[in-house]
Amino acid sequence: MIGAAITGSVSVVDLASMKVTANISTGLHPTGMAFYGGYLLVANTYSDTISVVDTTTNEVKRTISVGLPIKVPGQRQAAYGAAPDSIAVDAATGLAYVALYNANAIAVVNLNAPPKRAVVGMIPVAYAPSSVVLDKANNKLIVANDKGVGTLYSFETDYKVTDYNTHQDNGTVSIIPLPNSITLTAMTSQVFENNHWDLTENIQSAGGGTQDTQAVAIPAKIGDPSLIKHVFMIIRENRTYDQVLGDVPAGNGDSSLAVFGGKDTPNAHNLIKRFPLFDNFYDPRPPIGGRSPVDH
Amino acid sequence: MSRTKIRKATRNKSRINRLRPLAGLLATGLSIPAFAQSVPFPTYSTGAQPNGSFVVSDGQIITPAGTQVDLGIRVRAKAVALNPNAKSHTAAVLTLGATQAVEVFDTVTGDVLQNYIAFGSDPSGSYSGITYSPDGKYLIFSQDSSNVTIAIVSAEGLLTDNAQVSVPPNNSFIKCFPNSPPAAYANPCGSFYSPKTSYPGGVAISQDGKSAYALLNQNDTLTKIDLTAKTPTQGLQIRVGNAPHSIVISSNGTTAYVSNEGGRAATEADFQINSAGTEIVGRPGDWRRDYRFRFCG
Numbered sequence: 226m227i228g229a230a231i232t233g234s235v236s237v238v239d240l241a242s243m244k245v246t247a248n249i250s251t252g253l254h255p256t257g258m259a260f261y262g263g264y265l266l267v268a269n270t271y272s273d274t275i276s277v278v279d280t281t282t283n284e285v286k287r288t289i290s291v292g293l294p295i296k297v298p299g300q301r302q303a304a305y306g307a308a309p310d311s312i313a314v315d316a317a318t319g320l321a322y323v324a325l326y327n328a329n330a331i332a333v334v335n336l337n338a339p340p341k342r343a344v345v346g347m348i349p350v351a352y353a354p355s356s357v358v359l360d361k362a363n364n365k366l367i368v369a370n371d372k373g374v375g376t377l378y379s380f381e382t383d384y385k386v387t388d389y390n391t392h393q394d395n396g397t398v399s400i401i402p403l404p405n406s407i408t409l410t411a412m413t414s415q416v417f418e419n420n421h422w423d424l425t426e427n428i429q430s431a432g433g434g435t436q437d438t439q440a441v442a443i444p445a446k447i448g449d450p451s452l453i454k455h456v457f458m459i460i461r462e463n464r465t466y467d468q469v470l471g472d473v474p475a476g477n478g479d480s481s482l483a484v485f486g487g488k489d490t491p492n493a494h495n496l497i498k499r500f501p502l503f504d505n506f507y508d509p510r511p512p513i514g515g516r517s518p519v520d521h
Numbered sequence: 522m523s524r525t526k527i528r529k530a531t532r533n534k535s536r537i538n539r540l541r542p543l544a545g546l547l548a549t550g551l552s553i554p555a556f557a558q559s560v561p562f563p564t565y566s567t568g569a570q571p572n573g574s575f576v577v578s579d580g581q582i583i584t585p586a587g588t589q590v591d592l593g594i595r596v597r598a599k600a601v602a603l604n605p606n607a608k609s610h611t612a613a614v615l616t617l618g619a620t621q622a623v624e625v626f627d628t629v630t631g632d633v634l635q636n637y638i639a640f641g642s643d644p645s646g647s648y649s650g651i652t653y654s655p656d657g658k659y660l661i662f663s664q665d666s667s668n669v670t671i672a673i674v675s676a677e678g679l680l681t682d683n684a685q686v687s688v689p690p691n692n693s694f695i696k697c698f699p700n701s702p703p704a705a706y707a708n709p710c711g712s713f714y715s716p717k718t719s720y721p722g723g724v725a726i727s728q729d730g731k732s733a734y735a736l737l738n739q740n741d742t743l744t745k746i747d748l749t750a751k752t753p754t755q756g757l758q759i760r761v762g763n764a765p766h767s768i769v770i771s772s773n774g775t776t777a778y779v780s781n782e783g784g785r786a787a788t789e790a791d792f793q794i795n796s797a798g799t800e801i802v803g804r805p806g807d808w809r810r811d812y813r814f815r816f817c818g
Contacts, residue, residue, distance in 0.1 A: 229803075230763065230782070230783045230784045230796075230801045230802060230803065231784070231802055231803060231804050232784030232785050232802045233780075233781065233782070233784050234762045234780075234781045234784050234785040235762075235778050235779060235780050235781065236743075236761040236762050236765070236778070236779040236781060237776060237777075237778060238743060238759070238761070238776065238777040238778075238779060239775065239776060240727070240732075240734075240770070240774070240775060240776065240777055241775065243743075243745060243757050243759055244759070245759065245760075245761060246776075248762065248785055250785070251780070253784075254782050255766070255780035255781065255782065256649075256766045256767055256780055256782065257766075257767055257780070258767055258769045258778060258780055259769065260769065260771070260772065265769070265778055267780060270782075278778075280771065280776070280778075329581055329583060348586055349583075349584050349585060349586050350585050350586065351583050351585040351589070352575075352577045352581070352583055355598060355599050355600065356598075356599065356600040356601045356649075357601075358601055358602065358603045358612070360603055360612075360628060362607050363610075363628070363629075365587075365628070366587075367601055367603060367612055367628060368601070369598040369599065369600060369601040369614050370585070370598055371597050371598055371599060372577070372597065373591075373592065373596070373598065374569075374575040374577070374583055374585075374589075375567060375568070375575055375576075375577035375578055375583070376578070376594070377568060377569065377575075377594070378594065392595060392618055393594060393595055394594075394595070394596065394597050394618075395591070395592070395593065395594045395595075395596065396592045396593075396596040396597050396598030396614075396616065396619075397585070397589050397590055397591055397592055397598065398589070398590035398592065398598060398601060398612075398614055398626060398631075399585045399586060399587045399588070399589055399590075400587050400588040400589075400590065400628055400631055401586045401587030401588075402587060404586075412586060415584055418582065419574075419581055419582040419583065419584060420581055420582075421580075421581075
């Protein structure tokens with residue numbers, strides 16, 4: 226992870242003496258944890274993995290991948306960005322339910338399977354699941370969805386203009402009966418479709434590039450050389466596209482939401498005359514496990 | 522994007538037919554057809570869709586399974602805890618940026634039963650940290666107002682005020698290590714960092730219900746709170762790793778495990794990047810980036 230901590234760790238604390246007795250090196254940005262017998266499971270949010278720690282020796286015994294089930298053509302590892310952040314364990318079945326913040330899903334993990342084949346399915350939840358608990362008595366999962374179903378309406382104005390801005394998330398909780406293998410298969414299909422992971426042709430057809438091709442500005446294939454060395458992307462903190470550029474006819478915007486249109490933001494409006502206009506670019510994720518709102 | 526224009530809202534129906542068996546997919550990665558051809562990426566506007574799904578701000582589709590509890594607008598749902606008193610069939614959600622700190626809901630019906638504001642005046646929540654005592658009689662949770670708050674839980678699962686335990690921020694002097702960058706965003710080494718809150722996060726209660734433990738994310742510490750005291754106050758505070766997030770206690774009650782988002786404490790030999798008053802182990806070349814992984818907003 227560029228620009229972030231290059232270590233992740235778990236501190237072991239003896240509660241009688243209130244002293245740190247060991248430090249366990251984990252994946253990056255460890256957040257949610259749960260026990261499975263004598264093992265401690267740690268969700269490494271920025272490594273897309275679960276560390277399995279033997280609590281008698283404080284050693285990481287296994288690392289389970291919960292990375293995305295797609296790959297960039299030509300690369301071996303899973304595409305990055307599932308962001309596991311919370312774990313609930315059903316010790317009776319040996320299954321862990323792992324919230325994937327960026328996939329809007331709960332991964333069902335077989336803790337007794339080989340680490341690379343441990344994910345047996347996924348359950349669709351709402352936007353950005355932050356926390357999962359198991360209600361064993363009723364065989365239900367209870368999942369907090371940080372951003373729920375997104376912002377559905379607005380109650381605020383900026384400069385007398387109704388705006389759909391950051392901080393207006395409509396958080397939800399999902400109460401989900403535990404799936405069986407049949408319902409889990411259907412749920413997994415739904416998660417693939419929701420995340421557009423089913424568009425395998427698009428992924429594959431973009432692959433197969435070669436460095437032997439003549440360099441052009443925008444290569445046709447991943448792996449082809451490009452004349453462009455650096456890309457600068459300018460995104461306004463705490464602002465939506467429509468608030469600044471909604472009044473640009475070339476984009477799919479809504480001028481009624483342009484709180485800070487061309488009159489207020491001449492520089493931004495000049496930039497998009499010379500450079501590409503990203504009217505459908507989305508990057509709403511805050512630092513996971515952290516505090517920032519969407520689009521921050 | 523625009524909420525007034527609905528472009529092509531219908532999805533390409535043939536996509537569903539192109540799904541491959543999922544057990545195989547998940548086990549082996551994607552199987553790729555021999556003659557791959559790209560198909561148009563679906564286009565639609567964000568918000569509720571005609572088929573009942575939602576498209577959210579990053580283009581993903583939302584079709585949540587099960588029963589949905591609507592917590593209301595301007596609510597970020599950060600952590601959920603299940604009431605161990607099963608007869609009450611309730612659970613509590615810690616919210617952030619909302620008009621209440623905690624929402625209590627019925628786990629059978631999905632109805633919200635209570636919007637709880639601590640002592641009638643403190644609606645702040647936190648990014649993490651909510652748990653019931655093992656007997657289900659108390660709920661403790663973290664608040665951005667630099668408090669760990671204890672609420673009494675009724676037989677029906679409803680909350681009333683008990684105590685707010687102040688867990689103040691530590692002022693930290695940012696040491697200049699040999700490998701520190703010459704300056705860092707807003708907080709150069711050699712200066713004091715004075716935060717407004719300790720950002721309390723993950724919490725846990727001992728099995729006997731006598732002690733609570735809270736992580737102070739800003740302070741990089743774990744603190745103990747004696748719940749048997751007439752007026753509980755913050756006790757001993759010890760340094761753990763950087764930006765601690767969650768805490769769990771072993772079943773025999775002797776050992777706590779603390780996850781540190783920002784990793785281990787830096788040593789003189791490390792390359793350090795300053796983040797909100799703490800030197801983080803980083804990589805040379807990264808320090809010019811705005812490095813506020815735990816503290817922005």
